[in-house]
Amino acid sequence: MTTAASISSKEMETLNNTPQARSEKDLDNSDIKREEAEEGTMVEQANDTEKQAPPPAVTFPDGGLQAWLVVLGAAIALFCSFGYVNAFGVYEAYYLSVLLPTRTPDDIAWIGSIQICFIFGSGLVAGSVFDRYGARIILIPASILLVTSVMLTSVCKEYYQFLLCQGILGGMCQGAIFTPAVGVIGQYFMKKRGAAMGLVVAGSSLGGVILPIMIANLIEKTSFGWTVRAIGFLFIGLLWITCVTVVERLPHRAGTFFLPEAFKDPVYCLLVAGNFFVLWGMFTPFFFIPTFALHLGMSNSMSVYLVSILNGLSFPGRVLPGIVADKFGRMNCIIIAPTVTGILIWSWLGVKTPAGLIVLTAFFGFWSGSSISLFPAVMAQIVPNPREMGTYIGMAMGISGAAGLTGSPIAGALLEKHGYTAAISFAGTCMIIGTFLLICARLIYNPKIFAIA
Template sequence: MAESDSQLRYKEMDPEKTSINDTMANDDDLPIDPPVLSTDPSQDVENAEMPPANPWMDPKSFPDGGGKAWLTVAGAAACLFVSFGWVNCVGVFQDYYQTHQLKQYSPSDISWIPSLQVFFMLFCGPFVGKIFDDYGHRYLLVVGTFLHVFGLMMTSISKEYYQFLLSQAICSAIGASMVFYPAFNCVSTWFFHKRGAALGLVAAGSSLGGVIFPIMVVRLIPEVGFGWAMRICAFLILGLLIFANLTVSSRIAPSKRPFSVMAFIRPLKEPSFLLLTGAVFFFYWGMFTPFTFIVVEARTHGMSQHLANYLVPILNGASVIGRTVPNVIADKVGRFNVMIIMSSFTTILILALWLPATGNVPIILFAALFGIGSGAGIGLTPALCAQISPIKDIGVRTGTVFAIASIAALTGSPIGGQIIVDGHGSFRNTAVFAGVSCGTGVALYIAARISLAGLKMTKV
């Protein structure tokens, strides 16, 4: 039986399934210098038959370790701590704004602040990815550091709804995006066989940030007020990003190419990439809903304010496991295989545990287990993109996936909030929406895996 186009494409992307010469023959964009001939005719023949290794695709060209590689992992983890880690505590702000500065607004209106925050951080992916591919990571990290910190400083003095939108949801989020993408992309240039594990350690930084930041916010606000609580968080972010600017590096020099809209659209013509993009969209559409509403939902069931504030740290603390262990296993048994298992686990948790939960114990249990499941969904996504992409296009292709997923992040929470309003405060239908969306994502992950390797049991 003839192989599909997606399966052939997957073999091209996976150097374990094809030879270096085949890979290089298919890479028309990469200039290959002619072999240098020696004075020994026998060596001339040997050199002429052995082109130089392709640094983008040859597994042997990836060091998979070393001082610079692991320093990049450490700096990238700091980037995730202050970007996705900050976004992970949106549930705390949703609850706080509903009872303080913006209490005159509906939950759906307020949810646009965290939704836009996630949206801009993800939506900027193609533009940040293009800059990364053309100019490298350095300018992105510097500008991103300024915008992220400046946005939060402005949030600390905000009073009106539009001010929170401009400072926290737009300015800070764009800055977070400019440090989020280079972190993943730089690490991918250093690792091949250990890429899943390395990216898992990077993603664990966001989990740690998701634990530290909400605890800081809920403890600092009563002691020093909202303004200084935000400023202290901003100073912590500044310090970590200075460290990241000094340590993050890319193994491959940037290569400027003319801008083309097709560079972002062309990957979507590949069935496997299109299915992966759709899977990430639907999974994120449902996944961010519990992140936003878990604190508010717990309080409606009688949980104390003090205990409810710790649900987000519990969720993000557990996600350290979800963003590291599955990635290590994925390097051994297949990244798509592990993603299907973990996204299915997340869907079951939403529909079978969060939906009927009313007491403190099941809600806390859901927060912990959901952290593990959703953590894998976040930590494995860049590894899945890298697996089916040429490494020289990793910035644009990863950015394309996250930009499309940003629409899900933008609309998911407001839809959930409106469902709550229409249900007169009931979270039941919102949980159903989240579970069905994640389930659709699971089906598309399975379809993407089948497009790559068929139904046979193998490492994918």
């Protein structure tokens, strides 16, 4: 595998010329500069001239065997992390009808919401650890613990046990796998970054297709415990590929653990806030479309397949927009995707038949996939130093964890007290606010409306 040693001297010069890298040298350089000023030498003038010259650009492979192996390993990481969460709608329906029938929909939704919260929240730490120490120091222990959490879920009986094993432990491990898998892509791709990120995030869609069907079929033929254990064995066979192939390309950064100066950038702040509201509303259909299908009179098996339809259509929705975004601007496309997604959520209010729900699920799957896949690509675009990419993405994901934690339970509580209209309205309103904030970020980044940004 290529390591940091493969970086050229010009690239190292660029990386070491960032504001953070220069600040780390200020103390040592101050004495030398003072002596040069006192002596009146020409060295200071030469240094000033050199400082004014722009540093050479960092190059990106944008392809090659190792780069595409990293994409493969990262896609597998998202298959086992977000792909597993995307299948939670199946768990929601099964817990309500079989394992935990005395619990309310918002009680069950807390399991998945806590899982989502920790996936995002653990990125706050995982992103900085990745930037400072590399990918494998996180991926290997997180993969082992994720398999452990799945195996423990298979023997759970009580509500609090599912919260601990599937929600907290599973979410923390999935977040520790998810963040470096997304952050490393920006070190290998520039021109094709949107397409590469789309392929990686499409791994979660593939998991959302395969895992619900796998769960539904195995539960009919065997017990819940052995169904979940089969998923654990599948993860064992997949995650070792991630641990081998996902490796950083750029040197590790030094300095502070977090990068609070990122929040001085209004574009970054608006992107984080916009993503927060988008995620706050977007997971409601993922969690409650299966129960809405049962409400319309569909069979339990068909409601499970709706989850697979949703995630199956999100596969092209995560790949194709990334390719388009590389040509027409990632900032532009990240506005279009949540706009259409929000319209589809509001359209949910008019669905009265199973056929209509199937059509809505298909369209929602495509456009929601676009919203998820484009955000990491946009974040990578605004990061000033590629070595800080994991930290920037991790801090954004950490803030978004609160949206993942509270969004679906709020929708579940509204569903229980006021029906589906209230839950859908909450999700749709969140999408409107999130889209508005993303538009503001785009206009600050580039005020020209029709520019490729």
